[in-house]
Amino acid sequence: MDTHHITPISVYVKVYVILMLLLFATWAISRIQLGPWNNVAAMTIAIIKATLVFLFFMGVKYSSKLTWVWATAGFLWLLVLFGVLIDYMSRGWIPVKGW
Amino acid sequence: MSVTQLENTIPESHPQKTYLNDGNTIGSWLLTKDHKRIAIMFLISISLMFIVGGWAATMIRAELVEPQGHLMSHETYNKMFSMHGIVMIFFFLIPSIPAVLGNFMVPIMIGARDLAFPRLNLLSWYLYIIGAGISLAAMLSGGVDTGWTFYTPYSSVYSNTHVTMTIVGIFIAGFSSIFTGINFIVTIHKMRAPGLTWFRLPLFVWAIYATSIIFLLGTPVIAITLALVVLERTLHLGIFNPAYGGDPILFQNLFWFYSHPAVYIMILPSMGVVSEIIPCFARKKIFGYNFIAFSSLAIALFGFLVWGHHMFVSGQSVYSGMIFSLLSFLIAVPSAVKVFNWTATMYKGRISFDAPMLYALGFIGLFTMGGLTGLYLASLTADVDLHDTYFVVAHFHYIMVGGAIMGFMGGMHFWWPKITGRMYPEKWAKIAAVITFLGFNFTFFPQFILGYMGMPRRYHWYPPEFQTLNILSSIGAAVLAFGYIIPAVYFIWSLKKGPKAPQNPWRATGLEWEEVPSPPPTHNFARLPIVEREAYDYEWMDGRDDSLSAASVAGGKGDG
Amino acid sequence: MLKNHLFANAASSFAPKFDEIFFVLTALSVFFTVLVLSLIVIFAIRYRAASTIDRGKPITHNTKLEFTIIGFLSVVGLGVFFWSAKPYATIYGAPPANAQKIYVIGKQWMWEIQHPDGIRENDALHLPLGRPVQLILISQDVVHSFFVPAFKVKRDVVPGMYTSVWFVPTKIGKFRLFCAQYCGAFHSQMTGWVTVMKPKDFAAWEAAGGSFSEGGHETSMVQAGKALFNKYGCVSCHGVSTGMAPSLSNLYMSKVHLTNGSTAIADDAYIREAILNPTVHVPVGYQPIMPVFKDQLNEGQVLDLIAYIKSLSSTSLPQSPANSASNRSGTDEKVKGKTR
Amino acid sequence: MSSQLVQPSEEYLWEQYEDRKQQDESYLVGMWTFLSTEIMFFGALFISYAVYRYKYPEAFYAGHEYMNVALGTINTAVLLTSSLTMALAVHFAQKRKRWMQIGMLVITMFLAFGFLGVKFVEYGDKFREHLVPGYNFEWNQANVNRLEASTAPINIIPSLKAGSLPADSAISHDAQMYFIIYFAMTGLHAIHVIIGILIMMVFIVMLVANHPSVRYHMPMEMLGLYWHFVDIVWIFLYPLLYLIPR
Incomplete structure (x- = not known):
């Protein structure tokens, strides 16, 4: 028998409302000067929004383990790619003395 | 479409209706969704590309016999080595084992009727053909002289050859790799036969799975990077061009993020092939199955963490260099584990030396040398001198030719009876294997010494003191060429004249040998098999075989 | 032994x-x-x-x-x-304090070497035996790589970025110099010779204006920089108290406050950028009126100008460009003591 | 809360599969593996963005001041809404309510067109303001003109050598880098939107014709996943490109 999860419409609508509120929050926070915290706030909200879309709109929350693995693999691997930044951040450092 | 008559009684060993004669029109091939036919089409296409790349290599070696070669101009020479690299890497080595042997064998090995997405598989081949066609057209219409590495800003600003067209070809072929990877991953996850758990899978399947991970996660990065180079060339943007504030080293970072794992795309499937061949010809269960399986995954994943070891002298941060050097030393370990396990498999085996085994043993020897010389390049201090010299050239040829192509040839011989239903001439095959091994060492060992002496790679003219070793290398290349021509001849010969192959000529384990006739029928299995044993259960296999008594397995006589 | x-x-x-x-x-x-x-x-x-060997108990x-x-x-x-x-x-790190700085400019397809005292050589490099030498390298066009097999030393020469490497020549002789990074049609002819001489011979060579090389003795880098400084009219704004541009005396390695709110250390890389792309580096209190010199100066001339600007600093700071983003002198002595 | 989808398990089954469960799951895993390649595809651009923003923070700040935050915010809202309607379309496909599915798809498509329309306006502004790298980028020129009108007596744009780099090379390249990345990222994203629209069109036509292959709900789910992915990319592009703090 085929057992396929169908997310009810109410869940979609709730998630949508939260997403729109978060969008407003991002915009509002960007109008306040928080220094480096502006970035943190913007990216945190973006990650929350993306996670909501990922879990509910894309239905990963109700998926099999295998789907979980592959759905998160790409995002995790993106972090590896960001290892490129290590090069740029450490270029100015002087090599350890005595080496 | 079908031309052959269906017969009621199909003999077990030589079925009348196979995937080969299920439709004889060109359309039945070009529109096929059968993974086996697509594999054959890949085999033909990559063989043609191998000829192109091999021809370029021949020209290079011929030119380097003299310190100031006069066969061709500097520009032509540069285009030759670029063509050799681009064709061999993007259009031969990367699709070689996955798209040919993997495509053919993986569904059969796991007991599936086809790959998960047959139409995607066909699309994969078309993308490959279009990509290869565009790149070849670029080479015919004047060529490209950037080397396969496309380093900016030379490729994006200074070179006035057909860089754009070549890159477009590679970009399209990249999607071929991605789709092949998706197909394998889904197929291996979802379509295994009942009872075929992950740890009963043939190790070749593990290797293909690991390779597919790299296809998926690496290829898009180089695709977009090369696309940026094209944008930079055509629209005069400056994302990697320092004249606009761009950073050439960012290109190198992104390029090697794919291109280092790409080396593992080439070598991992070969390791898989060797893991199939050695237990079969040693008549013994493979030693340390789990370690070989997990080392494939480890290589695929850690392979992504070492790209920076191509950039030790590039102006990359010294700290980055140290991290990458450290990780590069560690990634040698899973490879070493594999070598150890293959060797240990032979212990107390019952070894026969058919051609596939000779190739596999050659693979172990050459790969060991290639891997160990990799340590020199992973070491920061040694790399300062050896980087971009012939030492590097020799090292990666030991991996890619000594490793990947030996594995490919071994696999071709091993599965040739299954693929074509014909046997190749064993004696000639053994001769060819030995010639390949000797010719290879003859060609590339002198290049280690050249590199140590300081000859930089991609040099058209070189100081006269390097000539002797270059001549040796070129002679070796001529020998090596015979090692490739002989199999080409007898493979083609065997298609018509070769003796018909039984279902299981090697008495090997695995669904492709035990359950499927040679050549297989279109849908592989009449009834899907149920797997009850672990992989490489040669004790069971030999015990079942009538020619071997139980006593001879346990202690005494060979099977003669 | x-x-x-x-x-x-x-x-x-x-x-x-x-x-x-x-x-x-x-x-x-x-x-x-x-x-x-x-x-x-x-x-x-x-x-x-x-x-027929015993194969019992296979593992x-x-x-x-x-x-x-x-x-x-x-x-x-x-x-x-x-x-x-x-x-x-x-x-690739900080050189000893007494290291001789030599500037190497790679371009398709030749090596241009500038000694601080103004001797210029093409495809040739003369070095004294036993004295630490720091090469500071930059490319005019594509990526090259400076490679002397006898020294076992190699360093990529990257456009838009100073790289550096230091070593001590320990043997007298003439050694091959290669470009190791593929750089175009005549890559394999981008070669030259490195000559290591006894300090005495080197002094004679220097005194003769590098007579064995092609370049001949020109003005020193500082003098050449000063000439450029005058030729391009830099002095009309950067002269004393013009008010249009900051004074350059004691600029080198000082902290610069920029109009965009950030600060920068005026090291070689910064000065290079400030000359070639001044609009991005406008110090507080000034208008972005400085001309862009990107297409007018080559890397050699930029090095001359930097040398001149350095000479305007009262205290000489023995700092190498490649590591100058951070600090400071004094520690260099330690490096020297430990490694040599 | 959740209901179960009931479909005859052998319907719409490709011959290589054993049953529908296997087939459905294969589709899902296949799509997710494809999306993981898409993540890496965009990833190369995100890392370029990170590197250059790290190198040229001022230039990125200066560049972002030319962004129309209102339009960017509206576009984010449009795309989020289209994601909702797409999710609903998938929902109705699972429940086999064909006309509702078609309706939702049409709304999604119109929202997508709306997104592209806004993008078109934004791109148009950039053309007019001479902010398109490689085409008419004149960042410095604008500043210069402003300055010349006020204070500076010197003409500071150097004459270009013939055959040298194109005319915009003599300008503040760092700010140009922001716009290169802006166009590369939003451009690649827009290409994905266009591809999404094309697929939606095909679906709508096939659904209206009640073609058997779209009666199976998995292809629709694949389209949904693709569209939500496009949405996720934009969720990150919006703060990164439009809301750069000082």
Whole structure:
């Protein structure tokens, strides 16, 4: 028998409302000067929004383990790619003395 | 479409209706969704590309016999080595084992009727053909002289050859790799036969799975990077061009993020092939199955963490260099584990030396040398001198030719009876294997010494003191060429004249040998098999075989 | 002793360190290759199908042994890594204080060398024996790589970015110089000679204005920089109290506050950028009116100008461009003491 | 809360599969593996963005001041809404309510067109303001003109050598880098939107014709996943490109 999860419409609508509120929050926070915290706030909200879309709109929350693995693999691997930044951040450092 | 008559009684060993004669029109091939036919089409296409790349290599070696070669101009020479690299890497080595042997064998090995997405598989081949066609057209219409590495800003600003067209070809072929990877991953996850758990899978399947991970996660990065180079060339943007504030080293970072794992795309499937061949010809269960399986995954994943070891002298941060050097030393370990396990498999085996085994043993020897010389390049201090010299050239040829192509040839011989239903001439095959091994060492060992002496790679003219070793290398290349021509001849010969192959000529384990006739029928299995044993259960296999008594397995006589 | 015979060519302070590691790696490689190959040959003969040897109790796995091998190889790998990291970090790091700075400009397809005293050489480099030398390299066009096999030293020459490497020539002679990074049609002819001379001979060569080289004795880099400074009219704004542009005296290695709110250390890379793309680096209190010199100055002239600007600083700071983003002098002495 | 989808398990089954469960799951895993390649595809651009923003923070700040935050915010809202309607379309496909599915798809498509329309306006502004790298980028020129009108007596744009780099090379390249990345990222994203629209069109036509292959709900789910992925990319592009703090 085929057992396929169908997310009810109410869940979609709730998630949508939260997403729109978060969008407003991002915009509002960007109008306040928080220094480096502006970035943190913007990216945190973006990650929350993306996670909501990922879990509910894309239905990963109700998926099999295998789907979980592959759905998160790409995002995790993106972090590896960001290892490129290590090069740029450490270029100015002087090599350890005595080496 | 079908031309052959269906017969009621199909003999077990030589079925009348196979995937080969299920439709004889060109359309039945070009529109096929059968993974086996697509594999054959890949085999033909990559063989043609191998000829192109091999021809370029021949020209290079011929030119380097003299310190100031006069066969061709500097520009032509540069285009030759670029063509050799681009064709061999993007259009031969990367699709070689996955798209040919993997495509053919993986569904059969796991007991599936086809790959998960047959139409995607066909699309994969078309993308490959279009990509290869565009790149070849670029080479015919004047060529490209950037080397396969496309380093900016030379490729994006200074070179006035057909860089754009070549890159477009590679970009399209990249999607071929991605789709092949998706197909394998889904197929291996979802379509295994009942009872075929992950740890009963043939190790070749593990290797293909690991390779597919790299296809998926690496290829898009180089695709977009090369696309940026094209944008930079055509629209005069400056994302990697320092004249606009761009950073050439960012290109190198992104390029090697794919291109280092790409080396593992080439070598991992070969390791898989060797893991199939050695237990079969040693008549013994493979030693340390789990370690070989997990080392494939480890290589695929850690392979992504070492790209920076191509950039030790590039102006990359010294700290980055140290991290990458450290990780590069560690990634040698899973490879070493594999070598150890293959060797240990032979212990107390019952070894026969058919051609596939000779190739596999050659693979172990050459790969060991290639891997160990990799340590020199992973070491920061040694790399300062050896980087971009012939030492590097020799090292990666030991991996890619000594490793990947030996594995490919071994696999071709091993599965040739299954693929074509014909046997190749064993004696000639053994001769060819030995010639390949000797010719290879003859060609590339002198290049280690050249590199140590300081000859930089991609040099058209070189100081006269390097000539002797270059001549040796070129002679070796001529020998090596015979090692490739002989199999080409007898493979083609065997298609018509070769003796018909039984279902299981090697008495090997695995669904492709035990359950499927040679050549297989279109849908592989009449009834899907149920797997009850672990992989490489040669004790069971030999015990079942009538020619071997139980006593001879346990202690005494060979099977003669 | 043995090492001296094996590696008789070591011609720089770095080369013996390279040789050590090369020797160790070769020993390891030979050991493992021989081990694997002899095991294969022994097994192949002992357990060939025709042999009637005892094959009882075959083993198919041994987790302990595998982990032992993994552990052993990891330790060996880490050992070689640490051993080889130090010389690498040294030559690409801060040079000794007494290091002679020599500027190398790579362009398709030649090497341009500038000595601080103004001697310029093409495809040739003269060095005194036994004195630390720091090469500061930049490319005019594509990526090149400065490679002297006898020194075992190589450094990529990147456009838009200063890289550096330092070493001590330890052997008199004439050594080949190669470009090791593919750079276009005449890549294989982007070669030259490095000549290491006795300090006495070198002094004579210098005094004769590098008479053995093609360039001849010109003005020193500082003087050349000053000439450029006047030629391009820099002085009309950067002169004393014009108010249109900041004064350049004591600029080098000082902190600059920029109009965009950030601060920068005025090192070589900063000054280079400020000359070539001034609009991005406008100090507080000034208008972005400085001309863009990107297409007017080549890298050699920029180096001259930087040398001149450095000379305007009252205290001379022995700082190499490649490491000048951070600080400070004094520690250099320690480096020197430990490594030499 | 959740209901179960009931479909005859052998319907719409490709011959290589054993049953529908296997087939459905294969589709899902296949799509997710494809999306993981898409992540890496965009990833190369995100890392370029990170590197250059790290190198040229001022230039990125200066560049972002030319962004129309209102339009960017509206576009984010449009795309989020289209994601909702797409999710609903998938929902109705699972429940086999064909006309509702078609309706939702049409709304999604119109929202997508709306997104592209806004993008078109934004791109148009950039053309007019001479902010398109490689085409008419004149960042410095604008500043210069402003300055010349006020204070500076010197003409500071150097004459270009013939055959040298194009005319915009003599300008503040760092700010140009922001716009290169802006166009590369939003451009690649827009290409994905266009591809999404094309697929939606095909679906709508096939659904209206009640073609058997779209009666199976998995292809629709694949389209949904693709569209939500496009949405996720934009969720990150919006703060990164439009809301750069000082």
